[in-house]
Amino acid sequence: MFWEPKIETMPVEDLHRMQYKLLKSLVYRLYSFSEFYHRRMEDAGVHPDDIRMLSDVKKLPFMFKRDLRDNYPDKIFTATPEELVRYHVSSGTTGKPTVVGYTANDLESWTVSLARALTSIGLTSRDVVQVSYGYGLFTGGLGLHYGAERIGATVIPTSVGNTERQIELMQDLKATAICCTPSYMLHMGEVAEKMGISLQKDTQLRVGVLGAEPWSERMRTRMQEDLGIRAYDIYGTSELSGPLFTECTEQKGFHVWGDFALTEIVDPQTGEPVAPGEKGELTMTILKKEALPMVRFRIGDVTSMDEGVCACGRTHPRVMRITGRVDDMLIIRGINVFPSQIEHALMSIPQVGKHFMIEVDRKMELDTLLVRVEVAPEAFSDKITDLMNLKAMVAGKLRSVLNVNADVELAEPGTLPRFEGKAKRVIDRRKL
Numbered sequence: 001m002f003w004e005p006k007i008e009t010m011p012v013e014d015l016h017r018m019q020y021k022l023l024k025s026l027v028y029r030l031y032s033f034s035e036f037y038h039r040r041m042e043d044a045g046v047h048p049d050d051i052r053m054l055s056d057v058k059k060l061p062f063m064f065k066r067d068l069r070d071n072y073p074d075k076i077f078t079a080t081p082e083e084l085v086r087y088h089v090s091s092g093t094t095g096k097p098t099v100v101g102y103t104a105n106d107l108e109s110w111t112v113s114l115a116r117a118l119t120s121i122g123l124t125s126r127d128v129v130q131v132s133y134g135y136g137l138f139t140g141g142l143g144l145h146y147g148a149e150r151i152g153a154t155v156i157p158t159s160v161g162n163t164e165r166q167i168e169l170m171q172d173l174k175a176t177a178i179c180c181t182p183s184y185m186l187h188m189g190e191v192a193e194k195m196g197i198s199l200q201k202d203t204q205l206r207v208g209v210l211g212a213e214p215w216s217e218r219m220r221t222r223m224q225e226d227l228g229i230r231a232y233d234i235y236g237t238s239e240l241s242g243p244l245f246t247e248c249t250e251q252k253g254f255h256v257w258g259d260f261a262l263t264e265i266v267d268p269q270t271g272e273p274v275a276p277g278e279k280g281e282l283t284m285t286i287l288k289k290e291a292l293p294m295v296r297f298r299i300g301d302v303t304s305m306d307e308g309v310c311a312c313g314r315t316h317p318r319v320m321r322i323t324g325r326v327d328d329m330l331i332i333r334g335i336n337v338f339p340s341q342i343e344h345a346l347m348s349i350p351q352v353g354k355h356f357m358i359e360v361d362r363k364m365e366l367d368t369l370l371v372r373v374e375v376a377p378e379a380f381s382d383k384i385t386d387l388m389n390l391k392a393m394v395a396g397k398l399r400s401v402l403n404v405n406a407d408v409e410l411a412e413p414g415t416l417p418r419f420e421g422k423a424k425r426v427i428d429r430r431k432l
């Protein structure tokens with residue numbers, strides 16, 4: 001258990017005062033010590049002295065994922081190499097990935113955020129938590145691992161894949177909670193059934209901590225009924241550390257710890273704040289991050305915010321379920337994939353043509369990605385072996401760029417759809 005009532009239930013006015021102080025010192029620090037932020041603030045005509053109240057945050061310029069790509073890998077870090085203790089890496093919008101650095105204090109705030117979150121869904125030191133998010137460059141595994149350990153729970157660090165073994169371990173080690181993507185949870189349910197195991201009756205599983213991709217209330221109901229668990233939504237993005245916030249047992253939105261992040265919902269077109277409770281683009285300022293502070297980071301996720309006090313007593317604002325994206329990012333098995341990355345990878349192979357289609361579907365509860373691409377006329381051959389080699393090469397290239405397996409279909413030159421006006425290259429057949 002990790003319960004900090006003085007912070008988690010503090011009066012909203014005190015919380016705002018604390019956020020203002022944190023914001024002010026962050027802005028001074030960045031203006032004084034970071035060339036990037038200094039220049040950004042000068043270009044926007046704002047000086048740290050202009051931040052006189054919390055709502056003055058809107059005077060500050062926005063940040064976007066492209067700022068990380070343009071400053072690859074670490075040009076806007078605000079910690080020295082000696083201070084850095086970890087990197088995580090996530091998909092960028094084109095060729096270059098996004099690198100996030102952490103100091104020891106950054107890891108500590110991340111851990112605290114998740115320890116509070118896991119406590120808010122009722123997990124304690126008596127729980128056995130199976131972490132089936134990827135460990136490694138993805139943030140899900142290690143983030144939840146340390147959060148769960150901080151509450152004194154016992155962690156089974158299974159990472160993703162090898163589903164039958166996961167189910168055996170879940171049974172043998174009596175896992176009571178599992179952390180994974182909602183689609184992997186459903187897949188596990190199906191595999192278990194095939195193994196003659198009912199997750200409901202033959203395991204101790206009672207809680208799912210499910211996120212990293214969009215899912216719906218309908219899916220939650222189905223999962224709670226079929227698998228006999230309480231399914232909780234967890235949210236975060238690598239740019240802001242990784243998984244950070246969950247719903248509490250009320251299941252009414254993610255508690256965004258206000259001493260950690262300042263949340264705004266803005267109109268994606270104008271950048272202006274939307275009316276309270278209205279939907280818009282989630283925008284966050286991480287108030288405490290040392291290595292890579294993100295100021296007014298436009299995350300691209302569409303949602304709304306409720307600033308009312310939650311029935312659980314926590315006073316920090318709640319962000320509602322994510323209902324979409326303002327851009328074209330796809331999430332395939334929990335991994336972010338931008339159509340622009342696929343295009344970039346394909347166009348680096350001279351033997352493929354300029355036309356391609358991306359088809360996404362869900363089979364046995366797992367996302368599938370099919371990339372259909374025309375062969376360049378000069379590379380087209382009747383020889384099956386040539387085509388097989390090219391197909392393997394394209395699949396290998398996509399795998400190395402996306403970190404996700406894609407099925408590849410080669411098409412004859414001139415056979416894929418042409419578009420007048422905006423191309424519609426992505427067909428997403430998944431239903432939430």
Ligand code: DLL
Pocket residue numbers: 090133139140210211212213214215233234235236237238239242243244299301322325331334335336
């Ligand atoms: O997905 C971090 C994470 C790990 C969150 C484990 C939850 C659990 P990224 O790979 O950077 O980080 O992807 C972030 O995934 O902007 C959303 O579009 C989407 N996303 C994450 N959680 C949810 C969720 C991790 N609960 C991007 N519902 C975000 C809907 C989600 N979308």
